[in-house]
Each structure stands twice: as C-alpha cells, then as structure tokens.
Amino acid sequence: MKKYKHYVFALLGVSLLLAGCGNQTGKSSSNGALSSSAAEKVYVAPGEQDEYYAFLSGGYSGNLTVYGLPSGRMFKEIPVFSQFPTSGYGYSEETKPMLNTSFGFVPWDDAHHPDISQTNGELDGRWIFINGNNTPRIARISLSTFETEEIIEVPNSAGNHSSSFITENTEYVVAGTRFSVPVPQRDMPINEYKGNFKGALSFISVAPENGRLNLEFQVLMPGFNYDLSHPGRGKSHGWFFFTTYNTEEANSLMEVNSSQNDKDFIAAINWKKIEEYVKNGGGTKMPANYAHNVYDEHTHTGTSTMKKEVLTVDPTEVPGAVFFLPTPKSPHGCDVDPTGQYIIGNGKLSADLTVHSFDKMIAAIEGEKFDGEAYGIPILKFEDVLAGTVKSGGLGPLHTEFDANGNAYTTFFISSEVVKWKLGTWEVIDRKPTFYSVGHLMIPGGNSRKPFGKYVVAMNKITKDRYLPTGPEMEHSAQIYDISGEKMELIYDFPTHGEPHYAAGCPAELLAPKSKKIYRLSENKHEFATISPNDARVERNGKEVHIYMSTIRSHFTPDNIEGIKVGDKVYFHITNHEQDFDVPHGFSIIGQNTSELLVMPGQTKTSIWEPKKVGVWPFYCTDFCSALHQEMQGYVRVSPANSNIELSWSLGE
Amino acid sequence: MKKASILMIVGPLFLLGLYAFPLWNIMLGAPQYPEPLGMNIHIDGIRDVNEFDLQNIDGLNHYIGMRKLPKPEEMWEFSTFPIIIGGMVFLGVLIGLLGYFKKVSYIWFMGWFVVMSILGVLGMYDFNAWMIDYGTNLDPNAIMKLSNPDGTPMSYKPPLFGHAKMLNFDVTSLPSTGAWMMFTGMMLILAAFFMGRKTSKKTKTL
Numbered sequence: 001m002k003k004y005k006h007y008v009f010a011l012l013g014v015s016l017l018l019a020g021c022g023n024q025t026g027k028s029s030s031n032g033a034l035s036s037s038a039a040e041k042v043y044v045a046p047g048e049q050d051e052y053y054a055f056l057s058g059g060y061s062g063n064l065t066v067y068g069l070p071s072g073r074m075f076k077e078i079p080v081f082s083q084f085p086t087s088g089y090g091y092s093e094e095t096k097p098m099l100n101t102s103f104g105f106v107p108w109d110d111a112h113h114p115d116i117s118q119t120n121g122e123l124d125g126r127w128i129f130i131n132g133n134n135t136p137r138i139a140r141i142s143l144s145t146f147e148t149e150e151i152i153e154v155p156n157s158a159g160n161h162s163s164s165f166i167t168e169n170t171e172y173v174v175a176g177t178r179f180s181v182p183v184p185q186r187d188m189p190i191n192e193y194k195g196n197f198k199g200a201l202s203f204i205s206v207a208p209e210n211g212r213l214n215l216e217f218q219v220l221m222p223g224f225n226y227d228l229s230h231p232g233r234g235k236s237h238g239w240f241f242f243t244t245y246n247t248e249e250a251n252s253l254m255e256v257n258s259s260q261n262d263k264d265f266i267a268a269i270n271w272k273k274i275e276e277y278v279k280n281g282g283g284t285k286m287p288a289n290y291a292h293n294v295y296d297e298h299t300h301t302g303t304s305t306m307k308k309e310v311l312t313v314d315p316t317e318v319p320g321a322v323f324f325l326p327t328p329k330s331p332h333g334c335d336v337d338p339t340g341q342y343i344i345g346n347g348k349l350s351a352d353l354t355v356h357s358f359d360k361m362i363a364a365i366e367g368e369k370f371d372g373e374a375y376g377i378p379i380l381k382f383e384d385v386l387a388g389t390v391k392s393g394g395l396g397p398l399h400t401e402f403d404a405n406g407n408a409y410t411t412f413f414i415s416s417e418v419v420k421w422k423l424g425t426w427e428v429i430d431r432k433p434t435f436y437s438v439g440h441l442m443i444p445g446g447n448s449r450k451p452f453g454k455y456v457v458a459m460n461k462i463t464k465d466r467y468l469p470t471g472p473e474m475e476h477s478a479q480i481y482d483i484s485g486e487k488m489e490l491i492y493d494f495p496t497h498g499e500p501h502y503a504a505g506c507p508a509e510l511l512a513p514k515s516k517k518i519y520r521l522s523e524n525k526h527e528f529a530t531i532s533p534n535d536a537r538v539e540r541n542g543k544e545v546h547i548y549m550s551t552i553r554s555h556f557t558p559d560n561i562e563g564i565k566v567g568d569k570v571y572f573h574i575t576n577h578e579q580d581f582d583v584p585h586g587f588s589i590i591g592q593n594t595s596e597l598l599v600m601p602g603q604t605k606t607s608i609w610e611p612k613k614v615g616v617w618p619f620y621c622t623d624f625c626s627a628l629h630q631e632m633q634g635y636v637r638v639s640p641a642n643s644n645i646e647l648s649w650s651l652g653e
Numbered sequence: 654m655k656k657a658s659i660l661m662i663v664g665p666l667f668l669l670g671l672y673a674f675p676l677w678n679i680m681l682g683a684p685q686y687p688e689p690l691g692m693n694i695h696i697d698g699i700r701d702v703n704e705f706d707l708q709n710i711d712g713l714n715h716y717i718g719m720r721k722l723p724k725p726e727e728m729w730e731f732s733t734f735p736i737i738i739g740g741m742v743f744l745g746v747l748i749g750l751l752g753y754f755k756k757v758s759y760i761w762f763m764g765w766f767v768v769m770s771i772l773g774v775l776g777m778y779d780f781n782a783w784m785i786d787y788g789t790n791l792d793p794n795a796i797m798k799l800s801n802p803d804g805t806p807m808s809y810k811p812p813l814f815g816h817a818k819m820l821n822f823d824v825t826s827l828p829s830t831g832a833w834m835m836f837t838g839m840m841l842i843l844a845a846f847f848m849g850r851k852t853s854k855k856t857k858t859l
Contacts, residue, residue: 518705553712579705580712581688627716628796 038491041482044071049512052444054457054505055114055128056478058082061498062109064130064141069444069455069505070480072494080139080148081109081132085595089148092597093571093606094526095295097304101135101153102289110134112501113164113228116143117206121168121233121449125510127211129164129173136160138175138204140211144514145297152213153290155310156183156200156220162229162334166206168237168449172271173213175202176242180223180249183312184286193251195375197223200312201242203271212294217278217311219269219322222375223249225258226267228333228399233449234340236358238272241343245330247374258330259349263382265324265374266334266345268361273321274313282318283311298525300603316376323365324374326382327354333399337408337423338449342387346397346410353397353410355426357387388426392419398439399502401446403453403483409446411438411458418458418481420488430487434479437462443483444505452507456481456488459500466493476500517581519602526604528573533557538649545570545647551585551599552577553626555651556619559634563647566611566640572597572619575604586622589636596622611638654759654852658752660845661762665745667838671696671738674830677780678702679811681710683822693829694780696734698725717820718795719787719809730779741769745842752849759849766842773835777813784810 044050050068058065062082066075083090083099090099090107099105109132117126127149128141136154141147154160154175162176180197182188188196199221205214224244232239247264250257277283288310295302315322329347331354336343343361345354364384371381396414403409406423416437420430439461444452458479465477476499480492521531530536530548536557539546545568550557556574564570574587578601588596589609597605611617621632639645675693680702682689690710691702699722701707711721725731745765751757788810791798799807799820809819812826828836 578712580709 038482038489041489042070042072042480042492044068044073049508051508052452052455052505053508053511054442054444054503055116056442056457056459056496056500056503057111057114057130058497059112059476059499059501060110062111062132063498064111064114064128065497065500066146067494067496068508069457070482070492072478072480072492074497076146077497078141078146078148080130080141081106081111081137081151083107083595086598088595088597088605088607091595091607093608094301094604097302098148098151098293098295100293100304101137101291102155102306103135106135108134109137111139111498112161114502114504115164115166115173115447116504116506117170117211118166118168118448119170121237123445123448123450123506123510124170125506125514126170127206128504129166131160131163131175133160133163133178136163136175136177138164138173138213140173140206140213142211142297143511145516147295149295149297150211150213151291151293152204152215153292154200154202154204154215155288155290156181156185156198156218156286156312157202159225162201162226162242165229165231165240165447167231167240167271168233170206170208172203172205172216174229174231174240174271175204176226176229177201178225178227180225183220184288190251193223194249195223197249199224199226201226201229201240201267201269203274213292215290215307215310217274217283217313219274219313219315221267221315221322222377224265227331230334230336230343230447232336232340232358233338236336236340236343238270239358240269240271241334241336242267242269243327243331243334243345245332263326263328264330265379266327266331266343266356267377268323268325268343269315270321274315274318277318277321278311278313283313285309286312296525297519298523300519300524300526300605320365322377323361324377324379325356325361325385326371326379327356328352333397335400335402335408335447337402338404338451340449342423344400344408344410346399348396348398348413350397351392351395353390353392353400353421355387355390355423356385360387361385388424390421390426390428392421392428392431394419394431399441401441401443401456402451403443403446404451405453407453407483409441409443409456409483409488411441413437413439413461418456418488420483432481432488432490434458434460435466435477435493436460436464438479440500440502442503442505444507447504452505454482454484456483457503457505459496459503461499465495467495518579519600521575521577521579521602524575524602524604526573526575528571528606529604530557530573530575533577533651536649536651538563538647540647543568547572547649548575549573549587550575550577551587551621551632553583554621554628554632556587556621556632556634557651558649559651560637560653561634561647561649562637562639563645564611564636564638565643565645566614566638568611570609570611570636571606572609573604573606574599576601578602583625584623585625585632587619588622589619590617598623611636614638614640654755654849655753657759657762657845657849657852658749660749660841660848661752661765662746662749664838664841664845665742665749665765667834667841668738668742668745670834671831672735674834675700676829676831676835677826678829679824679826681822681824686822689823692722695831696731696738698731699723714809716796717799717807717809718792718797720790720792728783730783734776737772741765741772745769749845759846759853762842762846762849766839766846769839769842781813784813 052069079089136157157177159178161178183198246258327345329350331345332348333346394412463474677694789808
C-alpha cells in the first residue's frame with residue numbers, strides 16, 4: 001500500500017510538472033491552438049522560400065520529384081527513367097538514347113532510392129543518384145540543371161534494389177541485386193536455383209570532375225536477395241553493408257519459403273580491400289552487354305554506348321573482404337548511424353531492431369571468431385557483433401534515419417508509426433502514428449555524417465489517405481513531423497507523386513544559388529543548332545528533310561515552309577534564342593506521332609514528323625511565352641509524293 | 654594656396670572613375686521581373702547590369718516599336734566622351750600644378766569648374782535628347798500601339814532622374830558611382846577655389 005502511495009504522488013508530480021510546462025510556453029492543449037502552431041511551422045508565406053529541398057523518388061512513375069520542406073509544395077518532376085511528354089524527354093531525338101538498354105528502348109522503370117553526392121561524408125549538392133529497379137540502371141542527375149545527365153545499365157543484376165547508395169566521398173555509387181539470377185544468364189531449370197544463382201553487387205565509380213559513371217567491378221555473391229544497403233562512414237568508411245533475405249535460396253512461394261530461417265545476414269563488404277585487389281590485377285573479365293547513356297549539357301544531346309565487358313570478383317578469393325553478420329527476421333532496411341559505429345538491421349518480420357557494432361565486428365574478424373561459413377564466406381557470431389536490440393513494441397520495422405543528437409527514427413510498416421529511440425541506450429523516446437503504413441522516412445542529411453535534424457518526412461506505402469477521395473487509384477501520402485524537440489510533432493500531410501521509395505533532402509542554400517536559369521546560346525554545340533536566325537533553313541537529303549528553326553518571342557524562323565512531301569521524314573531542329581530566365585518555347589505539329597518539345601532558352605531539341613496527308617498543316621508554340629503567344633504559329637505545305645514543288649521557307653514575306 | 658592647389662590636382666583625378674564605373678543606371682522592374690532588368694550607362698557605351706539584360710530589354714521593347722539600344726559604335730558620344738573627360742582631367746591637373754607653383758591664380762580653378770559644369774549640362778541635355786528620341790521615335794508597324802487617355806500616342810521615354818511607371822514597368826533612373834565620383838571631384842575643385850580665394854585675400858591684407 002505504501003508503494004502505491006509513492007506512485008500516486010509521483011504521478012501527481014509529473015502531471016503538475018507537465019501542466020506547469022504547458023502554462024509556461026503559453027500553449028493550451030486544445031486542438032485549435034495545436035493545429036495553429038503546426039500551421040505556423042509549415043507555412044511558407046507567398047514570396048518566401050522553403051528551408052530544405054526534398055527529392056522524393058517517384059517509384060513506378062520512374063521519375064524524381066522535387067519538394068520544399070516544410071511546406072510540402074512540389075516544385076518539379078525530373079524525368080529520369082520514364083518518357084515525359086511535358087518536356088519531350090524520351091521523345092525528342094536528343095533524349096531517346098537516354099532510355100536505351102541492352103533490351104532496346106525501355107521507356108519506364110521503377111525508381112527507388114535517391115542519394116545526394118557527398119564529400120567527407122557531408123552532402124555537397126553536386127549530383128543526385130537514383131536506381132531503376134526493374135531493368136537495372138543507375139541515373140545521375142545534375143543539381144544545377146535538375147536534369148538527368150547519365151544512365152548506366154547494370155549487367156548481371158535483376159531487381160536493382162539495394163541501390164543507389166554512395167560512399168562518403170562519392171567514390172562509388174553502389175548497386176546490389178535483389179533477385180539473384182544465373183550469371184551469366186543461361187537456359188536452366190528454375191528449381192536448380194540453389195547454389196547456382198548469383199547475386200551481383202556492383203561498384204560504379206563517379207569521376208569527381210564531371211560525375212561520369214564507370215562500372216569498376218561486380219562482387220558475385222551467393223544467390224540470396226540483397227535487399228538494401230548503406231555505406232560505412234567515418235570509422236567504417238571503406239565498408240558497405242547489405243541486408244539479405246531468402247538465404248534459404250527458395251525459388252517459389254517466396255513469402256513462405258524465404259521466411260523460414262530465423263536469421264538472415266547483413267553482408268559486410270570491405271570495398272577498399274576489393275578495390276585494391278582489382279587494382280593489382282585481380283578479378284575475372286566477363287563478356288557482358290550493357291548501355292551507358294550520357295547527356296551532354298553543351299550539345300544538348302544524349303549518346304548511348306554499349307559496353308561489352310565487366311570485371312567480376314569472386315569474394316572468396318579476396319580474404320578478409322566479405323563477412324556475414326547474422327540478423328534476425330528477413331531484415332529490410334540497412335542503415336548506418338552518422339558516426340559509422342552502428343549498423344541497424346530492420347527485421348521486417350519482427351518487433352525488434354538489431355543493431356550491430358562496427359568495433360565489435362572488427363574485433364570478431366581480428367579474433368577470427370567465426371560461426372561457420374556460407375559458400376566460403378565467414379559468418380560472424382551474432383552475439384559477438386551485436387551492440388544492442390531496440391525493443392520497440394512496434395511491428396514490422398523497415399527503415400531508420402538519424403538526427404545530429406544521437407537519436408534514430410525508425411518506420412514501422414505494420415503498426416504504422418515512426419518510433420524515435422536513442423543510440424547506445426536503445427530506449428524508445430517517442431512514437432507517433434503515420435497515415436497509413438509508412439515505408440521510408442527521410443531527414444535531410446539523415447544518411448550522412450551531418451544530419452539536419454529539424455524535420456522527418458514519412459512516406460506511406462498504401463494509398464489510403466485522409467484527403468478527398470479520387471476513385472480506386474490515388475497518390476501516396478506523406479507526413480512531415482517536427483523533430484526539433486524531445487517529442488515528435490505531426491505538422492503536415494501532403495500527397496506525393498508515384499510511390500516514393502526513400503528520399504534525399506538538403507538545405508536550400510546548398511542548391512538554390514547554383515540552380516541554372518538559362519543555357520547560353522553561345523555555348524550551344526548541338527549538331528543541328530541554328531545559332532543565328534540568318535542560318536535558319538530547310539535541307540533535303542533524299543526523303544529526309546532537316547528544318548533548322550529558331551524561336552524568339554513570338555515567332556518561329558522560318559514560319560512558312562513548302563516543298564515537303566508525303567512520305568518524307570521531317571526533322572524539326574528547334575533552337576530557342578531567348579536568353580531570359582523562364583522563357584521556354586514549345587513546338588508541336590498536327591499529327592506528330594510523338595510528344596511536343598519544350599525548349600529552354602539557349603537549347604536545341606529535335607522532333608520527327610512524318611506527314612501522311614497532303615495539305616497545309618499548322619504548327620505552334622505550346623508554352624505561353626508572351627502576350628503574342630497565340631500568334632506564334634506557322635504552316636507546312638505538304639504536297640503529294642510525286643510533286644515537283646521546290647523546298648522554300650520564309651518569315652514575314 | 655598650396656593646399657588649394659593640391660585639392661585642384663586631386664579633384665580632377667576623381668573623374669577617372671568614369672572610365673571604370675557607370676555614369677548612370679536605369680533599372681526596369683515588373684511583376685514578371687522580380688529581379689529587375691537594368692542598364693548601366695558608361696561614358697563609352699551601355700552595358701548589362703546582369704548578363705543578357707540589354708538583349709532582354711530590346712526583346713521587350715520591340716513589342717512597342719522601340720529601336721534596339723545603341724552599340725558603342727552607333728553613337729558618336731561614346732567615342733567622344735572619354736576624350737573630353739581625359740582632356741578635362743589633364744587640364745585640371747595642369748591648372749592645379751601651375752597653381753601649386755604659383756603660375757596661375759585660383760580664378761583658373763573656377764574657370765575649370767565652369768567649363769566642366771557647362772560640359773556636364775550639355776551632356777545631360779544630349780542624354781535627355783537621345784532618350785526622348787529613343788522613347789518616342791517608334792516603329793510605325795509596332796506590334797502594340799498604345800495611346801494616352803487624350804488620344805496622343807504613348808511614348809516611352811525613361812525618366813532622366815528618379816522613378817516613373819511605364820506600362821507595367823517601374824523604371825528608376827539614377828546617377829551611379831561614376832557620376833558620384835565626378836560630383837565629389839567637382840566639389841573638391843569648388844572647395845579649392847574658395848580656399849584659394851581665402852588665402853589670396855589674406856595675402857592681400859597682409
């Protein structure tokens with residue numbers, strides 16, 4: 001009875017304390033006051049700018065979307081793996097090569113995990129990378145033009161999911177395969193998977209001066225599913241960590257058959273060791289066929305090159321380079337804290353998080369305390385590497401991000417919540433529901449040595465949301481929480497585009513000042529550019545007709561063209577002569593079997609038109625460019641295939 | 654007289670700022686130009702405030718039939734002004750030196766000041782005349798021909814000094830660094846004159 005009394009007093013004390021706090025900060029507990037304070041936190045007044053950029057992957061839209069935090073306003077959709085009629089990306093002759101693969105033209109992908117380039121483990125804002133999951137590819141996007149500059153296909157991979165994460169000086173962008181496959185691909189029975197399939201982990205170097213990607217080597221791992229990965233940082237720089245599932249190597253009814261082992265692995269890869277091995281001539285060159293597509297900002301043109309060889313590394317031939325860390329319950333997210341000390345395995349079929357210690361891992365490796373091996377790769381003892389377990393009380397942990405104060409934030413898909421916990425003590429500090437069924441979360445810089453722990457964005461996996469209904473198909477929803485205090489506070493709900501798998505964010509001042517406004521016409525090196533309106537012309541080469549056309553407010557030069565015939569293949573090469581911010585011109589012509597073009601100032605883009613009918617056909621500018629935009633139009637006269645009408649073109653005659 | 658002469662030597666040197674800094678600045682802001690377009694008028698030509706500003710001003714002006722902004726070789730002023738300024742600096746320094754060695758009296762200082770002021774007023778008059786021509790001598794085939802409420806054709810002469818609203822644009826026209834340096838130099842010379850007069854009076858009474 002005495003004990004109870006103490007408890008009662010303690011509780012009373014706490015509640016008094018809380019009430020006191022409430023009064024001191026002048027906050028009442030009524031909903032109205034709370035929501036108005038949330039409104040103040042997310043309100044970015046007209047004319048003001050957001051504090052952070054957020055880049056959300058578009059999932060099955062294949063693209064990347066740019067948002068502001070804390071407003072949740074969407075600024076732009078950057079086309080990456082998908083055709084985008086808004087700008088003509090993937091439709092224009094210049095950008096079609098960007099979507100070339102060893103399977104031919106693939107106009108779509110499933111874009112997953114964006115990651116911003118880093119220097120010394122801190123965001124540097126040069127580029128952002130994102131992976132295409134379905135037809136394995138990695139893209140590099142410029143953060144001064146906000147356009148896709150490069151896409152490299154990843155051979156021997158399938159389900160490019162544990163990608164595209166970068167090392168702390170952007171030495172490599174890493175791409176792991178979720179689905180193991182025969183390497184090289186061959187005709188074989190599916191049920192001979194076990195022991196025969198391989199999981200390729202690809203290390204793609206990034207040239208510091210221009211970002212050019214090159215597939216340096218692939219580590220051919222046992223045929224597990226390599227689900228997610230993150231780089232070591234600080235003390236663990238030089239290592240890369242991959243979660244695995246299906247260490248059972250099942251090939252059918254995976255939801256049951258690959259969930260049998262109590263523990264799967266986190267694969268720890270010492271890439272510096274493998275890099276050295278490769279530099280000393282190690283590895284095996286294997287014939288391959290994969291596309292490398294590069295867009296040049298000055299020629300405004302993409303080129304696709306097929307690469308024919310890849311260097312593969314058998315991990316058992318590089319002693320001390322690869323180890324397995326047993327991790328319970330089919331871990332999904334694999335996250336490394338800002339100090340590089342803790343490696344978190346989010347056991348998606350459990351309630352708990354497993355945290356491994358980098359120091360303990362090194363000690364166990366040095367002490368050679370192995371618990372057997374898998375395909376020649378040493379397995380460390382679970383107890384020897386375990387730093388701690390977070391007993392959260394939630395269900396289905398997926399992903400963890402970090403703030404700068406030693407706290408971690410983990411999403412729980414099944415129990416639909418974000419849980420804040422303390423690194424080192426593993427105690428749960430706070431939990432807040434999400435709406436609904438959260439997948440990834442993002443803190444700007446939360447995947448670097450220097451997080452900016454002011455907001456966390458939780459991105460939901462199911463499309464049921466709290467907005468006005470729009471039929472069976474909806475966009476996914478996201479929540480913004482203020483994490484500047486001890487407790488998280490939900491401050492905003494906003495819809496996203498596609499299905500965001502992960503995001504990357506950074507302070508606005510890192511990118512805003514260097515965002516390009518125009519392309520310089522004087523630097524336009526496009527093969528078919530029209531640099532002066534005096535050079536505007538039409539040239540015939542057999543059935544091919546090239547129209548060199550320039551635009552300026554508000555006319556095309558030339559705007560009357562005759563001598564085109566049915567059956568011709570007409571190339572419209574449009575050069576925008578504007579050098580003023582935000583004056584693009586569009587181009588479209590009746591019956592075009594492709595999209596319009598949206599041509600930025602100083603840029604050249606090309607669209608093909610194959611006229612099928614005799615007549616006089618109009619073309620026009622699709623972007624409202626000036627008060628005389630409606631007048632920005634022209635005509636093409638199309639004559640019968642056998643006509644003798646000479647080519648002619650004019651403006652203002 | 655020595656101090657006054659030193660001022661007379663230093664004063665004209667301030668005019669050299671006109672070779673480095675603009676004489677005048679005109680800025681054009683509008684809702685669709687939150688970062689205004691601008692031109693800096695130097696003694697040897699008109700230049701962008703931000704890259705491509707002149708090109709973009711010309712692009713906008715063509716709607717209302719204004720001619721393109723002149724290139725340096727298209728106006729005699731831009732080749733003549735640098736010579737006149739150079740000549741005046743030379744003369745001023747020379748007068749100062751002669752004053753220092755007591756070869757000329759302080760009256761010459763005022764002489765230089767008056768000549769320079771006349772030249773300045775003439776320059777302003779010429780500049781204003783050009784702006785009137787630029788703003789009113791419009792292409793008869795202009796895309797937009799606007800009229801004032803009284804039916805007279807609208808003209809687009811930028812203000813010589815201060816602010817004016819032209820269509821949707823706020824136009825501000827003010828002297829710039831070069832002009833302020835010239836002004837400072839001329840004030841020094843004026844001071845030199847008064848100092849010279851004071852000391853010469855003293856010498857006389859002695």
